[in-house]
Each structure stands twice: as structure tokens, then as C-alpha cells.
Amino acid sequence: ILNVEQSPQSLHVQEGDSTNFTCSFPSSNFYALHWYRWETAKSPEALFVMTLNGDEKKKGRISATLNTKEGYSYLYIKGSQPEDSATYLCASQSTGNQFYFGTGTSLTVIP
Amino acid sequence: NAGVMQNPRHLVRRRGQEARLRCSPMKGHSHVYWYRQLPEEGLKFMVYLQKENIIDESGMPKERFSAEFPKEGPSILRIQQVVRGDSAAYFCASSRTEPNEKLFFGSGTQLSVL
Numbered sequence: 001i002l003n004v005e006q007s008p009q010s011l012h013v014q015e016g017d018s019t020n021f022t023c024s025f026p027s028s029n030f031y032a033l034h035w036y037r038w039e040t041a042k043s044p045e046a047l048f049v050m051t052l053n054g055d056e057k058k059k060g061r062i063s064a065t066l067n068t069k070e071g072y073s074y075l076y077i078k079g080s081q082p083e084d085s086a087t088y089l090c091a092s093q094s095t096g097n098q099f100y101f102g103t104g105t106s107l108t109v110i111p
Numbered sequence: 112n113a114g115v116m117q118n119p120r121h122l123v124r125r126r127g128q129e130a131r132l133r134c135s136p137m138k139g140h141s142h143v144y145w146y147r148q149l150p151e152e153g154l155k156f157m158v159y160l161q162k163e164n165i166i167d168e169s170g171m172p173k174e175r176f177s178a179e180f181p182k183e184g185p186s187i188l189r190i191q192q193v194v195r196g197d198s199a200a201y202f203c204a205s206s207r208t209e210p211n212e213k214l215f216f217g218s219g220t221q222l223s224v225l
Contacts (some may be wrong), residue, residue: 032211034213035215036214041216042218043114043115043202043216043217043219044154044202044204044214044216045216046213046214046215049211049212049213051211089153089154091214096166096167097159097166098140098167099144099156099204100129100156100157100161101146101153101154101155101156102153103152103153104153
């Protein structure tokens with residue numbers, strides 16, 4: 001079982017601030033890195049899937065980058081809004097198609 | 112296209128009883144994953160199944176826990192002789208076979224053991 005780590009554990013930012021969080025993962029048997037957004041009382045929903053070193057993905061104000069050589073990914077949120085408040089999970093997908101999740105970063109955007 | 116369906120949403124059992132959690136994957140999805148979320152913790156991998164096959168059960172306790180994904184019908188996570196420590200939220204996710212496919216999650220089953 002792979003050890004995926006996320007930091008920080010929680011984050012409070014003011015509306016309009018930009019923020020970023022980190023996901024680190026082991027390089028062994030790595031296939032892809034996933035980011036999920038998990039709102040309270042809902043199910044996790046996929047944001048991005050990245051496989052190649054240097055990959056960058058963007059969806060609106062949210063973007064992500066991938067560095068497979070050093071084993072980390074960043075998630076960026078530009079101009080945070082209250083509706084961005086959620087837990088952001090990353091998951092490392094192995095070559096055997098298993099998915100291992102980090103413990104998440106809980107983001108609270110204060111109006 | 113219905114999403115991943117889990118039932119029941121809430122399940123209460125007394126110590127020593129059996130718990131059966133069901134997961135119907137999205138249409139066209141042949142991969143099913145079960146995760147357990149304990150309070151203040153993230154999603155812990157339990158088992159990965161394809162139709163009629165257990166691919167990886169390395170995250171599942173060796174005793175009392177079993178999982179199946181039959182040719183017809185939902186995937187079942189079965190916990191025998193439940194103990195209080197089994198109380199948790201159990202999430203199921205499914206995906207298609209193609210590479211880079213994301214996971215689609217069910218709403219989870221909250222198991223409470225009295």
C-alpha cells in the first residue's frame with residue numbers, strides 16, 4: 001500500500017485569496033495522479049487526472065501540476081470563493097490500477 | 112445514467128451481527144473499489160474487484176471481512192461478527208477499464224455498531 005501525503009491538513013483563507021496545497025507520493029509503480037473535491041455530505045468528485053511529468057491541468061480558477069520525478073503535485077485555487085470550501089483529496093493510481101488516497105486538505109474560505 | 116448506488120445509507124448493527132453493504136457501479140463500469148473512512152482520517156483502501164475477481168484485497172482485514180462482485184448484481188462488502196471498531200463510513204467507487212479513468216463514488220454507507 002502506497003503512502004500518499006497531503007499538506008497542509010487544513011487551511012482557512014479569506015475570499016479572494018489564492019491558495020495552493022501539496023500532494024506527495026512514492027514513485028514506485030506510479031501510473032497517474034488524481035485530484036478529487038469532497039464537499040460535506042456529498043461524494044468525492046474528480047477534478048483532474050495527470051500522468052506525465054510536467055502535466056498541467058486547469059478548470060476555471062483551479063489548476064494542478066505534476067512532478068513525477070520528485071513525486072509531488074500542487075493544486076492551486078485562484079481567487080478563492082466560499083463555494084470552494086471542501087476537502088481536496090489526491091490519489092496515486094498505481095500500474096496495478098489501485099488508488100491510494102491522502103488524508104486530504106480541508107479548505108475553508110471565509111466570506 | 113445513474114451514478115454509483117450504495118445502500119443502505121445508514122446501517123446499525125449490534126456487536127456480533129453481520130453487516131452487508133451493497134454497491135451498484137455505474138453502467139459500463141467493471142472495476143469496483145471499497146474504501147473505509149474512520150473519523151478524522153482519510154479514505155483507506157480496502158479491496159479492488161473486477162467482475163467475479165478479487166484483484167487486490169491487501170487493505171482488507173484478514174478476518175471477518177469479505178467482498179465479492181458477482182457476474183450479475185451489486186458488489187457486496189460483508190463484515191461478520193461486527194465489533195465497535197468497525198463503525199465507519201464505507202465508500203464504494205467504480206471506474207471503466209480504459210487508462211486514466213477517474214473514479215466515481217457512491218454516497219457511502221455509515222455503519223454504526225452498538
